Amino acid sequence: MTSELPRRRFEAFHTRDFSFFFATRFMTVLATMMVDVSVAWLIYDTTGSALMLGAIGLCIFLPNLVFLLVAGHVADSFERRRVLIVCYGASLLATLGLLAAVWRGAPSSWLIFVLVALIGTARAFASPASSSILPNIVPRAVFPNAVALNSSASQTAAIMGPAVGGLLYGFGAPVVFIATAALYGLGVVCLFAMQSRPAAAAREKMSWTYLTAGITYIRHNSFVLGAITLDLFAVLLAGATALLPIFAKDIFQTDSFGLGILRSGPAVGAVAMSVAIVHFNFRRKIGVRLFQSVALFGLATIGFGLSQNFWIAFGFLVVLGAADMVSVYIRSALVQIETPDEMRGRVSAVNSMFIGASNELGQFEAGVVAHFTGAVMAVVLGGMGTLGVTVAGMKLFPALLRRDRLEKS
Numbered sequence: 001m002t003s004e005l006p007r008r009r010f011e012a013f014h015t016r017d018f019s020f021f022f023a024t025r026f027m028t029v030l031a032t033m034m035v036d037v038s039v040a041w042l043i044y045d046t047t048g049s050a051l052m053l054g055a056i057g058l059c060i061f062l063p064n065l066v067f068l069l070v071a072g073h074v075a076d077s078f079e080r081r082r083v084l085i086v087c088y089g090a091s092l093l094a095t096l097g098l099l100a101a102v103w104r105g106a107p108s109s110w111l112i113f114v115l116v117a118l119i120g121t122a123r124a125f126a127s128p129a130s131s132s133i134l135p136n137i138v139p140r141a142v143f144p145n146a147v148a149l150n151s152s153a154s155q156t157a158a159i160m161g162p163a164v165g166g167l168l169y170g171f172g173a174p175v176v177f178i179a180t181a182a183l184y185g186l187g188v189v190c191l192f193a194m195q196s197r198p199a200a201a202a203r204e205k206m207s208w209t210y211l212t213a214g215i216t217y218i219r220h221n222s223f224v225l226g227a228i229t230l231d232l233f234a235v236l237l238a239g240a241t242a243l244l245p246i247f248a249k250d251i252f253q254t255d256s257f258g259l260g261i262l263r264s265g266p267a268v269g270a271v272a273m274s275v276a277i278v279h280f281n282f283r284r285k286i287g288v289r290l291f292q293s294v295a296l297f298g299l300a301t302i303g304f305g306l307s308q309n310f311w312i313a314f315g316f317l318v319v320l321g322a323a324d325m326v327s328v329y330i331r332s333a334l335v336q337i338e339t340p341d342e343m344r345g346r347v348s349a350v351n352s353m354f355i356g357a358s359n360e361l362g363q364f365e366a367g368v369v370a371h372f373t374g375a376v377m378a379v380v381l382g383g384m385g386t387l388g389v390t391v392a393g394m395k396l397f398p399a400l401l402r403r404d405r406l407e408k409s
Contacts, residue, residue: 012146017137017194024190025130026153028088031183032123033161035095037263038169038176039116041256042102043109044245050375052109053245054367059113060120061364067124072347075128080136085191087126092184094118099177132347135336137194147333151325152274158267166260217339217347224339224347226397227290227331230389234294234327235362237385240301240320241266242363246375252310262310265317270325272318277329286330287403291390293326298386305379 012018044053074083097115101107138146168176219225241263248259300320307313339347369378394401 010145010149011142012138012149015138015142015146018134018146018149020190020194021133021137022149022153024084024088024187025150026157027183027190028091028126028187029154030157030161030164031091031095031180031187033158033263033267034165034168034176034180034183035098035119037162037165037256037260038173039098039112040245041166041169041259042173043112044249045256047109050243050246050367050370052367054242054364054370055113056116057242057363057367059117060123063117063121063124064127067121071125072128074125075132079196080129080133081191081194081196083129084126084133085188087122087129088184088187088191090122091119091126092181092188094122095177095181095184099174099181102173102177131332131335143336144333147336148274148277148329151277151329151332152271156267156271158264158270160264162263162267163257163260166255166257166263169256169260222397222399223334223403226393226400227327227334230290230294230393230397230400231327231331233389234297234386235324236365237362237382237389240304240317240366240379240382242366243370243375243379246370247313251308251375252313254310258310262314262317265314266321266324269318269321269323270328273322273325274329277325285404287401289326290330291394291401293323293330294393295387295390296323297327298383298390301383301386302380303383305376305383 013022039056040053043056047053094115097118098112101111101115134146134150135143164179165176168179217224244262245259248254248262252258252262297320300316300323304313304316304320307316335347366378366382369381373381
């Protein structure tokens with residue numbers, strides 16, 4: 001029994017293609033986090049403006065909104081592995097553009113925003129394809145294990161990415177973008193090593209009904225709608241990580257490496273929680289745990305905003321990330337389990353837009369609020385808003401609160 005348990009914790013790795021996808025996920029998320037922290041520091045160090053810092057999030061979010069319906073259609077109508085190859089290849093080219101821009105000296109903000117928007121466009125198409133490919137490459141019986149392991153890959157990379165990006169930035173911005181370009185390239189190589197699979201559904205003619213099927217499906221599924229909505233408004237309001245360059249430079253008086261450490265805090269908590277999820281086979285009382293995690297997320301956000309010590313603030317960010325990981329795990333699993341395979345791309349596209357709204361649009365919202373109230377007040381108000389969202393969500397989605405298991409009963 002004891003020898004069987006460790007095997008079950010990593011049983012998804014028995015599938016060859018999952019191992020390659022795991023490696024791709026790790027490297028591309030690592031590259032993404034390194035780019036994000038480097039661009040944020042570059043913009044704030046150059047302009048000193050909270051509004052300009054928030055504009056980065058807007059540049060990444062707008063492509064998610066513009067290509068919402070088309071990205072889901074692409075994920076359902078074309079082989080998802082090839083979609084990811086194109087997307088990560090585009091991210092590689094945009095990163096090389098950032099490299100060329102900083103190599104020549106201090107680049108103009110508008111050029112950085114254009115290149116960031118190109119990366120955002122690649123993410124808009126990659127996210128639904130990446131989110132919906134897992135059920136195609138692992139047996140259904142090990143799918144929850146694959147979700148947890150895939151999340152651990154993302155969160156481990158998210159721990160390393162900001163710190164590594166901040167450290168490499170100290171040697172010069174070009175060094176960071178050379179490293180990230182290499183990571184995107186290796187991710188593409190791993191995708192080529194995976195087996196080719198047919199598209200999830202027959203390629204249908206695009207129509208408004210077909211394109212909006214993902215929105216319609218979510219609107220009529222209270223579990224998926226509740227989980228996505230709760231996450232959207234909670235993270236949209238609590239934009240603590242978006243303002244980290246301000247806290248790092250102006251409050252804690254640290255450098256780009258210190259910013260990287262702070263940015264890695266949420267991921268430290270998230271990866272620890274993902275290991276706990278894999279270890280304890282986390283599948284019961286998921287509704288209650290979802291709402292508990294969102295409430296804890298709000299409280300940790302308030303604690304971070306009020307912190308005056310670097311390491312205490314880091315501790316609150318760790319708690320914040322652990323709480324967020326529970327929400328991410330439950331939402332991701334519900335979306336995949338509740339959705340038919342032929343619709344997963346379109347539903348995942350809507351889910352990705354909600355995630356983009358909560359993260360990138362939340363970054364823009366946090367920058368605007370911080371411009372008028374200051375960074376500390378913006379974070380504290382966001383945490384309080386998240387607590388309010390938790391209470392409202394319990395009243396609006398009682399079936400989600402009562403849900404016991406991830407699997408359909």
